[in-house]
Each structure stands twice: as C-alpha cells, then as structure tokens.
Amino acid sequence: MRHLTPINKKARHIAETTDQDVVALQGGPLTTPSGPHIPLGCTFVFSPGWETDASGGTAGLCQPVERDLFDCHITCFWPAHVPDLYNYAPDWTGKCASAQKDWRKIDLIFP
C-alpha cells in the first residue's frame, strides 16, 4: 500500500490484511487463513487463477480455467484477450449465463 498511509489502529489492521493477501500470492505460506479470496479483476487486485490460488496451490483456482477468460470480460478493463464486445462481438457471451456451467457455449470469434 503505497498511496495510503494507515493512521489509526483499524487502518493498520486493514492495511496488514490487504498486504497479507499479496504476500500469500507471492508464495509465502499463510499462517492464518485470511478468508475467501474474492477476485476483483486481475489488474486491480491480483486475481488468483493464472498460477496459484490464495493458499499457494492450485486446488482453489477459479474453475474451470475458462473462468479466467470470463473474469477479464466482466471485471477487467484490460483488453487482453477478450473479443471487442463493443464493436464486433456484442453477443459474445450471449449464451453463457453462468461461466462455470456454460463456458462451452462461449462463441469463438474470428476477426
């Protein structure tokens, strides 16, 4: 946390909790479980799924891996590898109500 300075006790606690999350993802073992990790988009908060989950393993990865693709589509403004859904493929996910169940229905997009 570089842009905010925790001042009171609660703020320090919040900062520690947040920092701890990042430490875990860097590979350090967690001594206490920090509760469920909620992916918030890969560029804002490190979204587990690409390499390791919050505990450093792979068992808790977003599943299926296609979920990662969907994560970028929904929460991420980074136009990495999702189709351009404003101009060419607005209905890209039209048949995919739930990523976990319907990921097979996501259309292939040919530029």
Place this chain on the structure above:
Amino acid sequence: MTLLRRGEYHAFDADGAPYVYLVPSAGVFRLDDTSVAVLDALGEQDLEPNELVRGLSDRFPVSDLRATVEDLLNVRALRLVDRPVEAPVASPPRKRIPLTTLVMNVTSKCNLACTYCYEYGEDKIVEASRKPRFMNEETARQSVDFMFAESGDSPMVHLTFFGGETLLNFKVLKSALAYAKERAVTLGKTVDTSLTTNATLLREEIIDWIVENDVGVTVSMDGGREQQDRFRVFSNGMGSYDVVLPNIRMLLERHRRRPVGARVTLTKQNLDVESIYRHLRDEIGFWEVGFAPVTTSWQRDYAIQEDGFEAMLGQFQRLADEFLQYALAGKHHGFSNVRDTLEEIHKGMSKAYPCGAGLGLMGVATDGDVALCHRFAGSDSHKIGSVTGGVDRGKQEDFLMKHHIANKTDCSTCWARPLCAGGCYHEAHTRYGASERPNLHYCEWIRRWTDTCLQVYGTLAERRPEYLAQFDA
C-alpha cells in the same frame, strides 16, 4: 465493463494534509496526491477505470494511478459497481458479553429539585412512586452478587453508584462496597468503584470513605453561581452553588489519587460552554469537565433548539482547538468530550450499538429490577431482569435485535454511524417515545463534531503520535 464508484467515507483535512475516515470500517488513512486526485476525479459519478486513469494521466504516471485505484479498492474507499455491497445484518454478539459495569441506583430521592432532571423530573420514565425510595442493604448485596455472576471471566468489574442523590443512601453505599470488595477477593477479581453526586452532602466522613476506598467521583454541576443556580436548586428554589462549592473544594484537596470530574448539563439557558469550562476546570480545579445537552422532549423551555446547537458547536470547536494545543504541548486538558472521542477514533471503533447498555453495562433499580442502564432503571417497560432472577435472555436478545445499527435505516447513509450508532436510547425514548429510534434531532451536530474530533486526531497523529499511544492499552 465494470465501473468504479465512490465508496463510503468522510474526507477531512488535518494540519493541511488530506485524510479519509472509512465507513463502516472506521479506518483512518492519510492520502497522497495521487489518491486525492483519483477520488476527486471520480467524485459522485461512476467511471470506467480506464477513463478515470486516462483523465489523470497527464498529471500522474499511469502505473501510479492504477496502484492507487487498487489501494483505494482494497480499503473500500472505492468500489466496483457490479460488486454488491454487503447489506448489514442485525446480529447480536455471538458470545455473551460479560457484564463489566453495574450501575446501582441506590435511591430515587434527591435533595435537589432540578426541573430538567431526566431521572425524576418532567420527562421521567421511572415509576418512582411504586418503588422503594431507597435500596436496602440486602438488595445492594444481591446486586453485587448479580454483578459478579454476570461478569463471566472478566477480571475487573466496575460498580457505579447513582441516584437520585447517591449520598442520601450513604449507609448502603458503605456496606455494598465493603461486601463487593470482600467478594472480589474471594473470586480473585478486582472491583473499581465510582459514584455520581450533586456534592451537596459531601462531608468529611464521606470524603474519608471516598479517599480510603479510592472511589472515582463525578460531580453534576452546571458552572458558576449563576449557571448552577438556574436549574440546580433545592425544592424551595434556593440555589445550590454556595452549598456545593466548599464541599467540592474539600473533596479536590483530599482526594488526590483519582481524577475528579464535573459533568455539565447544557440547556437553552446555559450554553456558555467556554465560561463553564473555565470556571470548573481553572477556578475550581476539576480534572476534567464533560458536557451533555439536556435530555428532554423538544417542547420544554430548557430544550436546546437549532440555533442553540449551532452555538454549542462553535464553542465545542474552540475548546477542542485549545485541547489540541495543550495535547501538542504535552499538557493535560480537561475537555473530556474530545478525549473520549479521540480514543474511539484511535481504536477504530465501529459500533453496532451506541453504548454498552444491555450488554456490558446494566442498571439496577432500588427494588433490584435490572434495566438497560441507570437511565432506565426503575422503568417496568425497560426491565430486562432482576438481581435475584438474573437476566431474561429472551428480552435481552430481543432488545439487541431491535436496537442494532443495521435496523436503523436512517443511519445507513450517515458516515458518522461507526461512532454514533444512533445515539442514546434514553434520549430517543424521551424525544420520540421509542428507544430504538435514532436521535435525528442532532445528526448534523454529531457529524460536525465528529469531523472536528477527526481533525484533532489527524493533527495529533501527525505531530504528536505519542499522545495517542495512551489509547493503545
């Protein structure tokens, strides 16, 4: 594509630096230039992160902006529109909170006749006529037993004597305290004692007892002669100032081990906070002075009206500023309203309930009925048990559900709710006839006062953090 939205926080400046007070976490963070710019640029609108970052990219490096957005999201000063905000749920504490303070109303009689008295004055809720006027020794002993029984594994309990005029029942005070000390030794606990008095009956024998037993004393007093004698009168109308002054001087001179505080009731007619403070702190020598607006229904002659609250705030702010200057210089200042709030800010308290009433604090009426607090003690409709029968857990839980901050819809958008949580139940009961109602008549006042205290806090955190270390214990 997701949008960013302002999270819940109150921005304030202290000593020239920008801060946010986060709600409901009650975390206080200092902002840097980038984070101020991000929050300002977003304002009240919803923006795509890209757009937000692009708009500021001529002033800050993009990587810094992204990291700032991430930081702000982490502490929830920002949120993503499509992530639902968790709705607060009223959930009483999962573990039973031990009783740490028992307030014993040892008598409902008073030798003064202050018209504004919430206890037995015009707005009283206590059915005093149907209850014994004095608590007897047996009930007092049972109250002590109740206190220890309810204190769970807490190593320390606070026993507070209250009234009426507490000292009218000195005999029972003496025996109750002796018994409490004896029980404490047997149980391996510590008992801390305090009392509130109008000081009219303080005499040498009583002061000896106070000193000997290390009893904390709070004196109800309204200021100088003119201020005191306006409402704090004997039943024949005679003012009490000249009676209490020599007693208080004797107490202050003899009772050196514990700070003696004054507690002032502010009314429409008595709002000169600064002169009251000067008199009580500087001239009489109280260690600290706490102020509270009179609890009353709005139509009473002494009820503080809108303009009165405004005037009171200005004076509170000036005294708070003086408090800050003293604290920066490492000196004690006796304006206890600031100190209490600073401690709550420092700890980051985010309250589900405005106070400990019905949880860690309860009040006992003269007949042994247990109520939420001393202000409700003796009111049958607020009874939650008795010292012989224990706490009615059903009633307690019911009370806790009904009064939880999550059920105070009016408070759900207020940034001051972590500290205020709707305010005093008794005040709400007097004003609106329902203890679960938030005290809407002083919301704006509370917000501005909290803002003042946050500024004092930020300045101290920056310039004299060692002052705040006292709250770490």
